[in-house]
Amino acid sequence: MKKTEFFEKNEISLRFYAAKAIIEEAASLALSMRPSPGGPSATLKGRQDYVTEADRAVELMVYNRLSTLFPDDGFIGEERGEQAQGTYRWVLDPIDGTSNYARGRNRWCISLGLMKNNLPVAGIINAPALKEIFTAIRGEGAFLNGKPIYAAKTKNLDESMVEIGWSPFVPLEWWQEKTTAILNLGSMPRSLGSGALALADVACGRSDGYLEKVIYIWDVAAALVILEEADARISPFIKMGGIEKRTTILATAPNIASQLSKALGVELG
Numbered sequence: 001m002k003k004t005e006f007f008e009k010n011e012i013s014l015r016f017y018a019a020k021a022i023i024e025e026a027a028s029l030a031l032s033m034r035p036s037p038g039g040p041s042a043t044l045k046g047r048q049d050y051v052t053e054a055d056r057a058v059e060l061m062v063y064n065r066l067s068t069l070f071p072d073d074g075f076i077g078e079e080r081g082e083q084a085q086g087t088y089r090w091v092l093d094p095i096d097g098t099s100n101y102a103r104g105r106n107r108w109c110i111s112l113g114l115m116k117n118n119l120p121v122a123g124i125i126n127a128p129a130l131k132e133i134f135t136a137i138r139g140e141g142a143f144l145n146g147k148p149i150y151a152a153k154t155k156n157l158d159e160s161m162v163e164i165g166w167s168p169f170v171p172l173e174w175w176q177e178k179t180t181a182i183l184n185l186g187s188m189p190r191s192l193g194s195g196a197l198a199l200a201d202v203a204c205g206r207s208d209g210y211l212e213k214v215i216y217i218w219d220v221a222a223a224l225v226i227l228e229e230a231d232a233r234i235s236p237f238i239k240m241g242g243i244e245k246r247t248t249i250l251a252t253a254p255n256i257a258s259q260l261s262k263a264l265g266v267e268l269g
């Protein structure tokens with residue numbers, strides 16, 4: 001290994017392990033603040049677009065901790081936008097699946113990605129109510145609670161399961177068209193309210209695909225590297241402008257990737 005590669009590997013590992021510990025603390029904080037089951041306990045940013053006190057508290061806590069440890073790094077968070085710029089850049093969704101969280105459900109997570117320039121190099125998705133932590137460092141594999149994970153080997157579409165993400169930015173006609181396409185393929189549809197966890201499900205083989213018309217970088221930054229390391233196929237989210245604006249994503253299990261890509265009209269990278 002060249003000296004520069006060795007230093008880069010160390011820089012990334014150092015950040016990853018520090019961040020993993022910080023996200024574990026943040027996950028406990030979020031869990032302690034989770035509303036009890038009931039109607040949504042949150043503020044509306046727009047129709048069906050929620051923010052809770054925990055979103056803000058987690059983002060502030062993670063930003064404060066990471067910026068103290070790595071003052072030269074950049075930071076983008078869902079609630080406060082870009083806080084700093086740097087060669088390494090943290091990308092945080094403090095609570096992904098806020099609509100679930102706000103009603104006391106279990107399916108939500110904290111998603112933290114690390115990018116070097118525009119390349120995702122490490123990711124952590126911590127879902128404390130599910131007791132699951134997905135992790136990856138580029139070139140070192142993807143893991144769920146420390147065990148290696150891989151995308152499913154599904155070949156038969158009649159056995160496949162595909163999730164479509166819904167947000168208020170999805171036009172009714174698009175939703176109907178893509179749901180019909182999935183049903184026509186013989187796949188079983190799902191829609192569970194957390195983009196990051198839906199992508200993690202593709203990475204660990206619990207589902208065979210995830211499609212969302214437009215999604216933000218903080219929802220997917222951690223998952224992009226986890227999916228790559230798990231041998232899933234992904235649309236070129238960053239090349240399609242995903243850092244600057246909400247962008248389409250398709251992630252699929254490898255053996256049915258071309259069929260899903262064609263049926264759903266999204267090219268893969």
Ligand code: IPD
Pocket residue numbers: 050078093095096097098099165166167192193194195196212214215216219
């Ligand atoms: C949302 C969730 C949802 C997805 C949206 C995201 P949030 O993130 O991941 O499943 O469909 O595109 O914005 O608001 O819960 O952090």
